[in-house]
Amino acid sequence: MSFKSIDLPGIGTKYEIETEKGDRVAVIFKDTGGIQLYVLEKGKETPSAVELNPWEARRLGSILTGAVIEPEKEAVEVAFSALSDLRISVQTYIIGKNLKGKSIGELAIRRRTGVTIIAVSRKGKNIINPPPDFVFEEGDIVVAIGERHQLETFEREILGI
């Protein structure tokens, strides 16, 4: 693999990777803020290209670095150097019809699974540390925190997935 960065006056900076197979990928960070992503297969003349905004580019970047991402479900796992056996996962879920109208306390999420709901996003507004009497609506995006196996229990017992 070869990598190079090239200064393009009036446009921005180009980063180019040639893969072992000889395909080429180029990313152009434009001075105006947008990003162009190119893919050119070996032996082909015309590249494919897409235009990304900075947010989309970051998102794509995190996918490429290997973070698990599905549109409705994404997770971050945090490990601490001083506590090597503690791995905390933070994961988002979308509330479906089955939980509509039920409160956090009523579902006894923490008692049954060990998972804590630390935030809910509803129609673009964020609610941090929702109280036990917080009632879910369909489409809420919740941020749940716990150990990996606790989150799996949460998915099974509460969300039913």
Add this chain to the structure above:
Amino acid sequence: MEQIAIALLACLILALISKSLSLPPIPFYILAGILLGNGGLKILTPNEIFEFLSHLGLIFLLFYIGLELKPERFMARGKSFLVAGLIDLKVNFLIGFLVALVLKFGYYDAFVIASAFYISSSAIAIASLIENKKLILPESETIVWLMVFEDIVLVFLVFALSMDQNPLLLILKMLAIVVLLYFGVKILKPLILKILDREDDLPAIFTFTAVIVAAAISKKLGIPEVLAVIVLAVALSTTNPKAFERNSRPFKDTFLPIFFFFFGISVELSGGIVEGLALSLVAILSKFLSGFAIGRILHKTSSAGIEIGANTIARGEFSIALAAISGSAIVSAPITLMVIVTSVVGSITGKYSSKLKEVVSSLFAQT
């Protein structure tokens, strides 16, 4: 005020139309000027305010170019930069000069025409590379750096066209202003950086004032303002060029359309249609020739050559600027026509360059 309002409205509407047709706006501005001005409906006449605003457009265009001209930047590019740039210069300047002589222009006018003929439109070339998504191609780098080379040559062309006085005296005066501006900026650098860091209106006021003051001083000294402004920009690029670009861009973007429009107002196309069309045709072929040579030499393929040719055909802002700076009335009609034709043709060839490559390669396959 009415005249400026009409001009601005026309430019705004035309900019919208040109963007929706994905054509460069420059020919539209010029055509609108021709249509509403002396050569057309005679609704608008050149006046002092108009001329001043249009002059601001020219000054800010050159200031903006000057900010990008950092010697260490192109020193790092090495030989390929020089090879491509020199082929482009030699081929196009020579052909342009010869065509102008054949069309019976005098030596000075032929020089002006050759300059305008040589210099491609950076704005159109760069917009085309981005819009048509060609930035992964190695030849797109060559094209971008070719534009930088042309910008450097532009400075010399502006200098040559401003030689209406004793050249030695002008050179001495230029040296004086280079030293003055360079050391002025060097001494004031901490202050300049502090002003640019502010988040209020001061950076914009400072940028505008610096440009106008440099232009005013140069006028007092009898130096062409456009040159002084380029020198100022190069000197200021040692401080925080990105901030100056950000702050001067709105001025450039606002006044430059007025410059093209105003240029159109004073052009009488009828005087040079045949010459203009002949010039346009050769101008297209000539850039294909130079592009082809560069592609063969630097990238070893004909298709790279066609790509380079196709993306450098468009002449635009600099050709008009050089025509305006030269002050020669007789060249304005043919140069205007050349800009209109090549900018439209160039943006089409830029868009369909891959089709063009197919056609050319099938032609060669048959023979």
